[in-house]
Amino acid sequence: MASIRSLAFLCGAVHLTFAQEAYTFTPSSILIGSNGFVNWGAGAFPQASVGTPLVPQSTDLETLALLQQMDPNRIQSTIQTLVNFGTRHTASDTTSPTRGIGAARNWLLNEMTELAKPSNGAMNVSMPCYQQAASPAHGMPIAAQVCNVQVEIKGFVDANRTYVYTGHYDSRRLNNSDYTGDAPGADDNASAVAIALEMIRILAPAVSKSPPAATIIIAAVAGEEQGLYGSNFLAQTLKNASVNVQANFNDDIVGSGSNVPFSPQNQHTIRIFGAGTDYLTINSSIIKEIISTGYQDDTPSRHLGRYVQEVNAGASSVTEMDVALIYKPDRFFRGGDHESFLSVGFPAVRFTEPQEDFYHQHQDPRVQDGVTYGDEIEYVDFEYTARVGKVNLLSLWSIANAPATPSNFTYDTNIGFLADSLDTPPSYLENIIKLYWDVENDPLLAYYEVVWRPMASQQWTHMLNVGLSNTTIIPVSKDNAVFGLRAVGKDGKKSPATYALAVASQYFG
Numbered sequence: 219m220a221s222i223r224s225l226a227f228l229c230g231a232v233h234l235t236f237a238q239e240a241y242t243f244t245p246s247s248i249l250i251g252s253n254g255f256v257n258w259g260a261g262a263f264p265q266a267s268v269g270t271p272l273v274p275q276s277t278d279l280e281t282l283a284l285l286q287q288m289d290p291n292r293i294q295s296t297i298q299t300l301v302n303f304g305t306r307h308t309a310s311d312t313t314s315p316t317r318g319i320g321a322a323r324n325w326l327l328n329e330m331t332e333l334a335k336p337s338n339g340a341m342n343v344s345m346p347c348y349q350q351a352a353s354p355a356h357g358m359p360i361a362a363q364v365c366n367v368q369v370e371i372k373g374f375v376d377a378n379r380t381y382v383y384t385g386h387y388d389s390r391r392l393n394n395s396d397y398t399g400d401a402p403g404a405d406d407n408a409s410a411v412a413i414a415l416e417m418i419r420i421l422a423p424a425v426s427k428s429p430p431a432a433t434i435i436i437a438a439v440a441g442e443e444q445g446l447y448g449s450n451f452l453a454q455t456l457k458n459a460s461v462n463v464q465a466n467f468n469d470d471i472v473g474s475g476s477n478v479p480f481s482p483q484n485q486h487t488i489r490i491f492g493a494g495t496d497y498l499t500i501n502s503s504i505i506k507e508i509i510s511t512g513y514q515d516d517t518p519s520r521h522l523g524r525y526v527q528e529v530n531a532g533a534s535s536v537t538e539m540d541v542a543l544i545y546k547p548d549r550f551f552r553g554g555d556h557e558s559f560l561s562v563g564f565p566a567v568r569f570t571e572p573q574e575d576f577y578h579q580h581q582d583p584r585v586q587d588g589v590t591y592g593d594e595i596e597y598v599d600f601e602y603t604a605r606v607g608k609v610n611l612l613s614l615w616s617i618a619n620a621p622a623t624p625s626n627f628t629y630d631t632n633i634g635f636l637a638d639s640l641d642t643p644p645s646y647l648e649n650i651i652k653l654y655w656d657v658e659n660d661p662l663l664a665y666y667e668v669v670w671r672p673m674a675s676q677q678w679t680h681m682l683n684v685g686l687s688n689t690t691i692i693p694v695s696k697d698n699a700v701f702g703l704r705a706v707g708k709d710g711k712k713s714p715a716t717y718a719l720a721v722a723s724q725y726f727g
């Protein structure tokens with residue numbers, strides 16, 4: 219039950235701030251977007267004159283300088299080296315120095331160790347392994363060691379808060395159990411591993427001077443094609459150690475931008491798949507509340523996708539990329555390593571090229587009826603992969619230097635509950651939302667920002683600086699919009715947004 223005090227506070231605040239723009243009907247309220255499609259979601263209904271249109275957060279010069287170092291020639295050379303191991307099937311040879319997954323992982327370990335040297339110890343290179351039993355139904359005819367090769371950079375403000383990049387280095391043939399035949403795996407997914415090595419190379423000198431605020435892990439994982447073995451091992455190791463993993467960015471198939479017949483329209487787009495409520499490891503009554511209040515597209519993974527899209531938009535003159543956020547966990551009936559993170563409750567997104575080239579993925583290298591098949595290096599566009607790498611590096615470095623995503627964000631559910639009482643002042647039923655949160659003890663934090671968007675918009679459309687307070691009233695109808703809260707750092711870097719839940723109901727009374 220709302221107290222008199224909070225009611226008075228509410229009425230006062232409402233009358234102070236609820237100034238609406240004059241509304242003029244314009245028949246062109248169905249807008250044609252720049253892509254020529256009708257934007258049915260724009261909906262022309264009165265909006266309060268509060269907040270400002272969202273301007274994508276900008277990227278500082280130091281970070282832009284890091285992006286400029288992403289080198290397509292090095293990406294090409296890494297992919298060529300990985301392809302030269304013949305096959306990187308998870309069960310392939312581990313004794314040959316030149317062929318099979320053993321040679322590939324030893325090379326990766328050596329390469330990461332060399333690239334990490336300029337970090338002066340800020341980068342911890344390791345190769346954790348475990349013994350995977352045979353699983354003939356899933357392409358593992360024999361037991362094998364599954365090894366991830368990874369670099370960890372400890373955060374200096376909050377070492378527990380962790381962001382993980384993954385790309386898998388294993389490869390496959392059409393027959394997933396064939397662990398001896400050639401499986402070049404250039405696009406799938408040597409391209410993602412090449413980006414991992416580039417990020418390590420570029421960040422090493424930077425972190426020797428100034429480590430990130432939160433911890434970064436950059437991992438080349440194995441066993442993806444057989445059952446996400448390596449990424450499961452990594453995600454479960456972090457879960458079992460109670461590490462606060464705030465994101466997994468997983469690249470998989472990020473190489474074929476300029477392949478005919480998809481060229482040239484897709485050389486500057488990367489897809490990001492973000493999972494919905496089906497992967498949330500929270501109880502069903504909370505999921506019900508999320509869906510019934512219209513927040514089903516505001517899962518942590520989709521907020522991550524929005525985050526990457528917005529940060530990229532602010533630096534797109536350097537990345538030369540568009541980010542297409544897709545509200546699905548992955549492509550149709552398919553999956554990847556980010557699912558290992560999702561299934562233990564960590565937010566995760568998958569990056570994939572805009573249209574897959576099925577002639578050159580998983581295929582056994584051959585010419586058949588005049589068509590060349592095989593995931594060979596000539597079908598990889600290194601400039602495209604480098605642009606994807608810029609988006610990855612930008613997202614990873616920016617998020618690990620931003621304040622933590624806010625916690626305990628909640629909204630007042632009392633508003634409107636007393637509509638049937640004779641004593642209910644009409645002002646109590648205003649088209650507003652009242653929000654609460656806990657102020658974090660985070661040295662990076664400058665202020666909080668409330669963001670919102672109409673239901674059908676994918677990206678936030680509005681933002682409002684609400685200082686270091688722990689509550690605010692926004693005179694925008696909670697029926698028509700969804701709201702988020704994010705933390706803004708002293709250097710302007712912003713966290714991903716978080717969604718509000720009424721379950722933190724200890725604030726109402």
Ligand SMILES: *[C@@H]1O[C@H](CO)[C@@H](O)[C@H](O)[C@H]1NC(C)=O
Binds near residue numbers: 343344370
């Ligand atoms: C380096 O990383 C490995 C694997 O996560 C871990 O076991 C080890 O303790 C780390 N070493 C240091 C010095 O942090």
Ligand SMILES: *[C@@H]1O[C@H](CO)[C@@H](O)[C@H](O)[C@H]1NC(C)=O
Binds near residue numbers: 359
């Ligand atoms: C696939 O490869 C495995 C291992 O080489 C082999 O035993 C199996 O017969 C192959 N399957 C088909 C359908 O060719």
Ligand SMILES: *[C@@H]1O[C@H](CO)[C@@H](O)[C@H](O)[C@H]1NC(C)=O
Binds near residue numbers: 450451452454455458
């Ligand atoms: C994590 O803990 C679970 C439950 O105790 C255990 O089954 C699993 O083997 C552990 N995984 C790793 C990689 O430590």
Ligand SMILES: *[C@@H]1O[C@H](CO)[C@@H](O)[C@H](O)[C@H]1NC(C)=O
Binds near residue numbers: 378460461462463
């Ligand atoms: C890290 O954060 C998690 C919550 O995400 C918490 O459970 C764990 O205790 C923290 N670990 C340390 C060492 O602070």
Ligand SMILES: *[C@@H]1O[C@H](CO)[C@@H](O)[C@H](O)[C@H]1NC(C)=O
Binds near residue numbers: 501502503504721
């Ligand atoms: C789910 O969480 C809510 C709020 O914390 C709690 O009241 C409820 O008992 C939980 N339900 C189940 C099935 O665990």
Ligand SMILES: *[C@@H]1O[C@H](CO)[C@@H](O)[C@H](O)[C@H]1NC(C)=O
Binds near residue numbers: 625626656657658
């Ligand atoms: C969020 O709420 C939980 C449970 O009440 C509390 O333990 C935690 O400290 C709160 N977080 C912050 C940043 O205050």
Ligand SMILES: *[C@@H]1O[C@H](CO)[C@@H](O)[C@H](O)[C@H]1NC(C)=O
Binds near residue numbers: 656689725
């Ligand atoms: C918000 O901050 C005020 C002091 O600024 C404090 O009295 C109040 O308890 C805080 N509310 C919550 C919900 O943390």
